[in-house]
Amino acid sequence: MLMAHAGEDANVSNIREELDEGALGRVQSLVxxxxxxxxxxxxxxxxxxxxxxxxxxxxxxAHRLLTTMEALRYVAFDRATNRWSIGVQAFTVGAVFAQTRDLGKLGRSIMRSLMAEVNHCVNIAVPEGRGICYVGQVAQNGFRPTAxxxxxxxxxxxxxxxxxxxAHWTRQEFDDYVAQAPLKGRTSRSIVDADRLRKELATIRDRGYAMDDEExxxxxxxxxxxxxxxxxxPKGALSVSDxxxxxxxxxxxxxxxxxVMAAQQMSSEIAAQYF
Incomplete structure (x- = not known):
């Protein structure tokens, strides 16, 4: 249970000295x-x-905070009973988070079947800021973990x-990504030229899959x-690596x-389990 006065959240207390009065008030409202x-x-x-x-x-x-969240659909108010409940937007956010973070579990049977078929490590990953976060992996016994x-x-x-x-981004999303920071190479094969990368992404869209050839x-x-x-x-990426x-x-x-076929099957099964 969250206490708001003498029992104010410890995290808010810890940052009190770092925030001016206005900023602190906003943080307290969020908490x-x-x-x-x-x-x-x-x-x-x-x-x-x-x-x-x-x-x-x-x-x-409490009423001021609730009415604000009601306008954003994070809570709902039943005027017939005068009672508050969780809103549809809170459910939507929670469902998206669960679906994203549980990809490694939900698609595990498909990943295992794919690994047995191709005899290589199978991974599932989701976007994480400017990177890609690997949230699940199925590998053969004795496999040495890769990057x-x-x-x-x-x-x-x-x-x-x-x-x-x-490859599924809009032109603006791509331009924003390139503008935020230089494209740094990891190996001599890394694509660090924006025009070349744009052409590579167009090829990926056409054929349906991407390759990392020691990049x-x-x-x-x-x-x-x-x-x-x-x-x-786009929700995540299913990959085979070795x-x-x-x-x-x-x-x-x-x-x-x-x-591509395995990813399509995973997409169908995940959608069926959550909706």
Missing amino acids: RAFGLMDELAKSDSMTLSDLARTVSLPRST ARPGAVLPLHTTASGKVLM YDAGLRCVAAMVHDRDGL RSSQLARTRLYELGPTL
């Missing part, structure tokens, strides 16, 4: 708003009086998983295909179509 949502998430619905008492806030303060190990965040433009996501690591090759959500929007000695360059082209 209190999240506290209200936390309590609503524990029950089907609550009255304003019960909710304000539970989080130790004045009714007027694509779970938890690793690698640059978008030097990885197959990152490039297949970038991130001189000893690693990878091929990736897009996993979509129920609306057909050491270059085990995964020939010509093999990448052979694996591409197989990976």
Whole structure:
């Protein structure tokens, strides 16, 4: 339970000295708003009086925060019963987070089948800022982890998983990415020229899969295909990777179509489980 006065959240207290009065007030409002949502998430619905008492806030303060969140659809108010509940936007955000972070678990059966078929490591990754975060991996016994190990965040433009996501960007999204920071190379094969990268992404869109031919690591090759959500929007990347000695360059082209079909199957199964 979130206490707002004498029992003010410790994190807010820790940053009090670093913030001016106006900024601190905004942080306190955010903390209190999240506290209200936390309590609503524990029950089907609550009255304003019960909710304000539970989080130790004045009714007027609780009402102000709730009406703001209602306008954003994070909470809902039933005027017939005068009770508040979690709103549809909170559910949407939570569902998207769960679907994104659980890709490694939800698609594990497909990843295992794919690994058994191709005899290479299979990975699943999701966007993370300017990088790609690997959230799941299925590998053969004795496999030595590569750069694509779970938890690793690698640059978008030097990885197959990152490039297949970038291939679905708008022109503006691409231009913004390039403008924010220089395209840094990891190996002599890394694409660091914006025009060349743009052409590479167009090729990826046409064929449906991306390749990393030792662009991130001189000893690693990878091929990736897009996993979509129920609306057909990019959600993550399914990839096959291995050491270059085990995964020939010509093999990448052979694996591409197989990976695309597996990614399509994963997209369908994930959408079915969540919606």
